[in-house]
Amino acid sequence: MKNKENASNSLGALLNKSDTIIAIILTLIIAFLWFETTKFEKVPDLFSNNIPPEMFPQILLIIILGMVLIIPFEHIFLKKSGKNIDSSRKNPVEISTIGTMIILTAIIASSQILGAALTIIAVSISLPLYWGERRLKVLISYVVGFPLFVIVLFNVILGVHFEPGLLDLIKN
Amino acid sequence: MEDIVKGIGLLLEFQNILLILSGVLIGVLVGALPGLSSPMAIALLIPFTISLDPVAAIAMMAALYCAGTFGGSITAILINAPGAPPAVATALDGYPMAKNGEPGRALGLAAVSSVFGGIFSLIIFIFAAPLLAKLALEFGPAEYFGLAVFALSMLASMSGKSSLRNLISGLVGVLIGTIGIHLTTGVERFTFDIPDLEEGIHFVPVLIGLFAVSELFKQSEKLNAVVERIQAKALRLPSLIELKKLKYTILRSSGIGTFIGILPAEGSTVAAIIGYNEARRWSKDKDKFGKGSPEGIVGPEAANNAAAGGAMVPTLALGIPGSGSTALILAALIMHGFRPGPYLISETPEFVYAIFGAMLIANLGFLFIGLVGAKFFSLVAFIPKKLLWPAVFIFSMIGSYSFASSMFDVWVMLAAGLVGYFMDRHGFSAAPLVMGLILGKLVEESFSQSMIIHDNNFFALLESPVVLLFFVLTFLSLSSPFWTRYFSKK
Numbered sequence: 001m002k003n004k005e006n007a008s009n010s011l012g013a014l015l016n017k018s019d020t021i022i023a024i025i026l027t028l029i030i031a032f033l034w035f036e037t038t039k040f041e042k043v044p045d046l047f048s049n050n051i052p053p054e055m056f057p058q059i060l061l062i063i064i065l066g067m068v069l070i071i072p073f074e075h076i077f078l079k080k081s082g083k084n085i086d087s088s089r090k091n092p093v094e095i096s097t098i099g100t101m102i103i104l105t106a107i108i109a110s111s112q113i114l115g116a117a118l119t120i121i122a123v124s125i126s127l128p129l130y131w132g133e134r135r136l137k138v139l140i141s142y143v144v145g146f147p148l149f150v151i152v153l154f155n156v157i158l159g160v161h162f163e164p165g166l167l168d169l170i171k172n
Numbered sequence: 173m174e175d176i177v178k179g180i181g182l183l184l185e186f187q188n189i190l191l192i193l194s195g196v197l198i199g200v201l202v203g204a205l206p207g208l209s210s211p212m213a214i215a216l217l218i219p220f221t222i223s224l225d226p227v228a229a230i231a232m233m234a235a236l237y238c239a240g241t242f243g244g245s246i247t248a249i250l251i252n253a254p255g256a257p258p259a260v261a262t263a264l265d266g267y268p269m270a271k272n273g274e275p276g277r278a279l280g281l282a283a284v285s286s287v288f289g290g291i292f293s294l295i296i297f298i299f300a301a302p303l304l305a306k307l308a309l310e311f312g313p314a315e316y317f318g319l320a321v322f323a324l325s326m327l328a329s330m331s332g333k334s335s336l337r338n339l340i341s342g343l344v345g346v347l348i349g350t351i352g353i354h355l356t357t358g359v360e361r362f363t364f365d366i367p368d369l370e371e372g373i374h375f376v377p378v379l380i381g382l383f384a385v386s387e388l389f390k391q392s393e394k395l396n397a398v399v400e401r402i403q404a405k406a407l408r409l410p411s412l413i414e415l416k417k418l419k420y421t422i423l424r425s426s427g428i429g430t431f432i433g434i435l436p437a438e439g440s441t442v443a444a445i446i447g448y449n450e451a452r453r454w455s456k457d458k459d460k461f462g463k464g465s466p467e468g469i470v471g472p473e474a475a476n477n478a479a480a481g482g483a484m485v486p487t488l489a490l491g492i493p494g495s496g497s498t499a500l501i502l503a504a505l506i507m508h509g510f511r512p513g514p515y516l517i518s519e520t521p522e523f524v525y526a527i528f529g530a531m532l533i534a535n536l537g538f539l540f541i542g543l544v545g546a547k548f549f550s551l552v553a554f555i556p557k558k559l560l561w562p563a564v565f566i567f568s569m570i571g572s573y574s575f576a577s578s579m580f581d582v583w584v585m586l587a588a589g590l591v592g593y594f595m596d597r598h599g600f601s602a603a604p605l606v607m608g609l610i611l612g613k614l615v616e617e618s619f620s621q622s623m624i625i626h627d628n629n630f631f632a633l634l635e636s637p638v639v640l641l642f643f644v645l646t647f648l649s650l651s652s653p654f655w656t657r658y659f660s661k662k
Contacts, residue, residue: 022598026340033347036362043357049624053359056616060347067340074336083333089597100392101590104385104565108586111569112579120566127562131395142559150566158220160574 016075026068030061115165120147179525188228192530195235196537203243204549207391210240214500215379216567219575226508231530233504237497238290238534241440241480245282246549258440258476261448265468272464276408281469283542284410285422289474290535292426293481298528304489305517313621314633318642320615323436323492325646327604338604345608346615348373368580375503377572377581381588382602384568388561389593395557407546421451421467422474429475433482439495440476447475488524496603499610
């Protein structure tokens with residue numbers, strides 16, 4: 001029993017927990033991509049010059065897999081050279097970062113309905129407000145001034161096509 | 173000589189000069205803003221330069237690249253927050269000198285040594301690039317494959333925590349490059365029946381996502397960070413006597429920086445760190461290092477700017493990027509219809525000399541901007557992050573969308589940003605992925621062509637001494653962590 005515990009302890013010291021999870025995720029992705037390569041359309045050898053389209057991606061996947069399998073043990077080598085791979089991930093992802101990710105995803109998801117101008121305004125309002133900007137004068141001048149500057153620069157001067165979105169509906 | 177004159181002639185149009193100076197201004201600005209970097213600015217700029225004349229577009233980006241490296245040292249010196257990674261070593265002595273009441277002197281030393289390093293590397297560039305290109309003209313697909321494999325192996329030693337993770341990132345970049353229709357056979361690869369993926373994933377949204385959006389997520393963690401600021405009234409140029417004392421340090425660092433820049437995948441950050449270490453090793457006043465030593469400022473500054481010029485040599489002569497920023501310039505060249513490599517120099521030498529001229533103007537431009545605008549740039553670093561980053565996101569969205577007027581690209585940008593954020597958290601750098609993505613096509617094409625030529629016999633590739641040399645270099649590069657540890661123990 002004690003031997004078993006020691007064995008699991010030494011294995012625990014060998015493997016870095018976060019890196020093991022990363023290695024498992026990457027291995028699953030590699031397995032999925034390998035499976036995808038087997039579904040590539042088959043081409044006659046003459047046509048493909050004996051280099052089928054799946055050959056190069058498969059070589060890459062094998063090399064990447066070989067490297068991925070070392071990742072859980074890499075912390076041992078890094079420690080020897082004075083590097084700590086866990087330093088940048090010792091704290092959990094901040095709530096403000098997760099919130100930012102959600103807000104931006106939601107804005108992009110609704111951008112086709114909103115149209116370009118309203119999307120720009122939405123970003124200009126939501127991010128500073130969410131990040132705690134409460135100076136009203138600063139906020140108002142930013143929300144009015146910055147989108148106006150962007151629209152004039154890109155749409156009017158540089159001719160980038162901006163989808164009208166909701167504004168078009170309102171106009172009609 | 174005629175080509176040099178033609179190249180300079182291409183630059184001397186009013187619009188081009190204006191764009192180069194704008195590139196310098198943007199470069200110093202993004203360099204001075206912590207979190208923003210020149211690769212990010214180049215990535216954001218690429219979609220808007222598509223409609224420009226290629227000379228103007230690439231010259232603007234090259235100028236931004238040069239100036240961005242210097243811009244990073246402004247905040248490194250004044251607020252101990254390097255605006256860009258290459259300025260990390262400058263902060264070690266620049267900030268203490270500024271704290272000792274000499275911020276103008278520290279900025280002046282940084283500016284003059286940067287200009288010297290930059291011009292030194294450009295002189296080497298003007299001689300080395302055509303020579304390297306002439307040599308590369310003899311290369312066949314097998315030699316190019318060997319070179320590309322060597323360049324990929326050099327990703328291991330790029331700045332970052334782990335060589336292994338750099339290599340994985342690089343290879344994932346190459347793998348992303350295989351998405352879309354296979355050119356030789358017309359077979360769809362990894363398209364998952366999504367029509368937008370048939371043409372593959374465009375560089376631009378990936379670059380913007382990895383450099384700009386992932387940085388936004390990182391910055392959202394430290395929105396309320398307070399920094400101590402030292403006000404610089406003006407930049408003070410060093411006296412001739414002081415420059416005389418520092419001449420060997422500047423020269424040595426310029427040489428080191430240029431050499432490191434020329435090596436594929438090695439960038440300004442590595443050059444700056446080695447430049448600083450060598451300045452300290454050769455110094456008679458080692459005790460002053462870390463307390464505001466002038467050698468501790470000019471050493472890394474000359475090296476990091478020299479590396480910027482050096483990195484352009486393999487980029488233009490071989491089509492192998494010398495750093496993250498040059499990888500983006502390479503992407504821009506491809507988008508403008510150029511094939512970077514020896515043919516670029518042999519067929520359009522005037523274009524290459526025009527880039528050289530733009531970088532020369534940029535080097536002199538940022539000295540001028542530093543002289544007149546030091547006070548302004550020291551204030552720029554205090555633009556509230558809560559207003560700056562939403563603006564960066566808006567530029568990122570427009571940049572990704574406008575490239576092909578496609579919302580799919582905006583989603584790719586966001587996905588790249590999310591992936592980039594988590595990659596960084598777990599020690600995987602974004603720059604090797606970008607370089608892998610850009611080198612991917614070259615690797616696959618040269619691999620396929622060499623296999624066809626050599627009847628699918630991989631070992632037949634080794635009959636070429638050049639390929640053999642590149643493979644030996646690849647082996648040395650990959651095994652370097654082991655043998656450097658072995659020799660350092662001895």
